[in-house]
Amino acid sequence: MIVLILIALAALGLGGTALEHFFGNYGSSGVAIPTTTLATAPAAPAPATGPVLRSSLSALTGLKSLNGVPAPRFSLQDQAGSLQTVPRPPSEAIVLAFENSACNDICPVLDQMLSQSARDLGPSARAVRYLVVNTDPRATNVTATVPALDSTLRSSIPSAVFLTGPLNKLDAIWRSYGVTVTVSSTGVATHNDLLYVIDARGRLRSQLTPFANESPSGVYQLAPKNITAFASGIAQSVRQAQEAR
Secondary structure (H helix, E strand, O other): OHHHHHHHHHHHOOOHHHHHHHHOOOOOOOOOOOOOEEOOOOOOOOOOOOOOOOOOHHHHHOOEEEEEEEOOOEEEEOOOOOEEEEOOOOOOEEEEEEEOOOOOOOHHHHHHHHHHHHHHHHHHHHHEEEEEEEOOOOOOOHHHOHHHOOHHHHHHOOOOEEEEOOHHHHHHHHHHOOOOEEEOOOOOEEEOOOEEEEOOOOEEEEEEOOOOEEOOOOOEEOOHHHHHHHHHHHHHHHHHHHHOO
16 A cells, blocks of 8 residues: 555655655654664655645644653753753743754755744744754854744744754754754765644644655755645644643
């Protein structure tokens, strides 16, 4: 059955990252604890924008309910050099994402999703902390973090922050949140894409799996309707976290 589904998706023109979105977490649940890997070849390029996916919202976002388990705690510096602690209850709900500091992978698409989710939330977005953790082991200095907060995200969510710190601390955070970072023999860093929604009491409420397609030239894109739908899924998860008791 899985082989038939793969053939069908291939016929639709879905490649690399999009296929990983459907099958990369097959059989897994909750927050995984992977191993940071070195010297592995990067994934093969996928078609650019691709077709509009018409799966359910939970399937599109790879939504998993995490049942309010305590979020792994950490502290990192933001782009201004200030220390940010996660979680920090009682506080706002948190949208926690992970991006390469150079913003040369799925980052531009993810930033569009985050920006649109804030617009979907409207005034209630002011009670949400948007935090992005660095996944580039080659660029951990605070001064190297600016590209990840591209103009799309900064203009929509001025309070969004990019977090970084020493490699040993980042590695511990990646592991605790199920993020696997890979550095190829040519020095290219890649990572799996996960996004978490944490409620104001510091409990994990939702895990989502952002995705995009990579063109032969290395540009990541996604159909605008899919970006809008995914953003709606983030906003919906935030509202549920805000309503959690």
